[in-house]
Amino acid sequence: xxxxxxxxxxxxxxxxxxxxxxxxxxxxxxxxxxxYYYSQYFPLEENLTPDRLIRFSVRAPRDAHILLAPTHDxxxxxxxxxxxxxxxxxxxxxxxxxxxEEPSATVRTVNLLNANEFRHFWLRIKKERLKTFIQxxxxxxxxxxxxxxxxxxxxxxxLSFRSATKAEWHYGFRDSNYNSGISLDRRQSVxxxxxxxxxxxxxxxASFSTAGIxxxxxxxSEKEIQILxxxxxxxxxxxxxxxxxxxxAYLKKRLLGVNIATYKQSKxxxxxxxxxxxxxxxxxxxxxxxxxxxxMITLGKGTSLSALLQWRxxxxxxxxxxxxxxxxxxxxxxxxxxxxxxxYGLGPDYTISSQDCTPRWREAAGIxxxxxxxxxxxxxxxxxVCRAHYNGEAIPGNYIAEDExxxxxxxxxxxSVQEIHRFEVLTGCCLKWVSASLGHVPEGAIVGGYKNNxxxxxxxxxxxxxxxxxxxxxxxxxIAHVPFKGQQLPFTNYEVLxxxxxxxxxxxxxxNRKPSPFLVETGxxxxxxxxxxxx
Ligand SMILES: *[C@@H]1O[C@H](CO)[C@@H](O)[C@H](O)[C@H]1NC(C)=O
Ligand SMILES: *[C@@H]1O[C@H](CO)[C@@H](O)[C@H](O)[C@H]1NC(C)=O
Numbered sequence: 001x002x003x004x005x006x007x008x009x010x011x012x013x014x015x016x017x018x019x020x021x022x023x024x025x026x027x028x029x030x031x032x033x034x035x036y037y038y039s040q041y042f043p044l045e046e047n048l049t050p051d052r053l054i055r056f057s058v059r060a061p062r063d064a065h066i067l068l069a070p071t072h073d074x075x076x077x078x079x080x081x082x083x084x085x086x087x088x089x090x091x092x093x094x095x096x097x098x099x100x101e102e103p104s105a106t107v108r109t110v111n112l113l114n115a116n117e118f119r120h121f122w123l124r125i126k127k128e129r130l131k132t133f134i135q136x137x138x139x140x141x142x143x144x145x146x147x148x149x150x151x152x153x154x155x156x157x158x159l160s161f162r163s164a165t166k167a168e169w170h171y172g173f174r175d176s177n178y179n180s181g182i183s184l185d186r187r188q189s190v191x192x193x194x195x196x197x198x199x200x201x202x203x204x205x206a207s208f209s210t211a212g213i214x215x216x217x218x219x220x221s222e223k224e225i226q227i228l229x230x231x232x233x234x235x236x237x238x239x240x241x242x243x244x245x246x247x248x249a250y251l252k253k254r255l256l257g258v259n260i261a262t263y264k265q266s267k268x269x270x271x272x273x274x275x276x277x278x279x280x281x282x283x284x285x286x287x288x289x290x291x292x293x294x295x296m297i298t299l300g301k302g303t304s305l306s307a308l309l310q311w312r313x314x315x316x317x318x319x320x321x322x323x324x325x326x327x328x329x330x331x332x333x334x335x336x337x338x339x340x341x342x343x344y345g346l347g348p349d350y351t352i353s354s355q356d357c358t359p360r361w362r363e364a365a366g367i368x369x370x371x372x373x374x375x376x377x378x379x380x381x382x383x384x385v386c387r388a389h390y391n392g393e394a395i396p397g398n399y400i401a402e403d404e405x406x407x408x409x410x411x412x413x414x415x416s417v418q419e420i421h422r423f424e425v426l427t428g429c430c431l432k433w434v435s436a437s438l439g440h441v442p443e444g445a446i447v448g449g450y451k452n453n454x455x456x457x458x459x460x461x462x463x464x465x466x467x468x469x470x471x472x473x474x475x476x477x478x479i480a481h482v483p484f485k486g487q488q489l490p491f492t493n494y495e496v497l498x499x500x501x502x503x504x505x506x507x508x509x510x511x512n513r514k515p516s517p518f519l520v521e522t523g524x525x526x527x528x529x530x531x532x533x534x535x
Contacts, residue, residue: 037197
């Protein structure tokens, strides 16, 4: 046991150096992309001055694209950076127009992107005398690994992301050394395209209450806007699709399906002013033994609590992601001047700050509750934080989302793994994982389990053999216990789930800044190959 612990400790020390986020605080946003649609544009800070970096992290196997554009029209001159192009072997910086396939500058890269790990990048528009360079850098290194001089510089105002495969992004990093260059109001965006390309985790942007979860939105649009609430980062299968247009609203469960419910009212949505809407996904969790979600989906407008559109789904699905698209009939010509202005992730008073992120345990007898906190990954499966009652204790563990309605909560107990079928799932938002070791419990840690009504376990996760597993920390034992392949494994290094402190100025930087360990070759020789360690 001693030996195992020390090996694991070593692995973990390595992992803390290699896998850590650059820095994190509650301004960091999560975004998923899938498909080649730059449908949603996020405003940059008004003055993207040359010394400001746009930092982001991405987890994708290949082809992660970032657009910097003066307008929200991808056919106009733009900058496009393609990370991990040609099956993760080259990086492109494209100037002017993404419709021109020829990249403006290309550098060879090795393992720049990774399907299982976040890689941390920055972008900068550097002005030197009369020259302007688009620079792409990695991690904490201030030296770009790739740059391109633009003879006719653009003034980007918007940022967008897309990817060939499912990709997860973190953006909006802000710390004492760097300005993110991203507008403070990153819950605002411009939607231009008819395709769903950007997906937001509902747990980060919904308001939670005992009645369920509510999404508050403001929308200004000439064309119909479509709001997708989906269990997956894709438009495959079933989801809830709410269309809001000039003359009312409708609800569907499939892209080409029939309208299940409709509401008619003229001037329901206009291009002249932002209208406020709310969408509620209700649940019946106050009735402890009943199925969690009662499948009721409701659309309302403004401050009125009355339902304009309401439907109870007899076969409820668990929406985990929100996406937007602008609907354009195929017989109409594309007009780049037409767009939708959308604010999302708002609180009940339609401001950003009033979100209720209180962590709550919800009975998961029926389906996975919306806003479930995911923490782990087992191969392609997302693992959600659950807690089960066993042998007089409540013990935190893992719930595999894909096993909805069937699988239980996997916990570690008495040196083995138990699968418990009656359990609760943690919901909440503005949570994050903070590295710690040897029994240390960071401020704001969430209690994950009890023994004799006394808090006993904190919720932790541990990376082991390429998977990320959720377990419990008993501080006095100085060890985190994690269920893995039938065994209860002990770890001295772990990440603890904490509630982010919600103040505008707080910054939590994890650890000291070090030069990026990924970078084999630094220096200004941009002809060199950028090589990342294989994991
Ligand atoms: C892409 O790269 C991966 C990993 O190096 C490799 O397994 C795969 O065969 C490559 N695919 C193509 C089409 O070259
Ligand atoms: C722990 O496991 C051992 C061996 O399987 C068993 O004998 C013992 O009763 C278990 N203890 C508890 C508290 O479940």
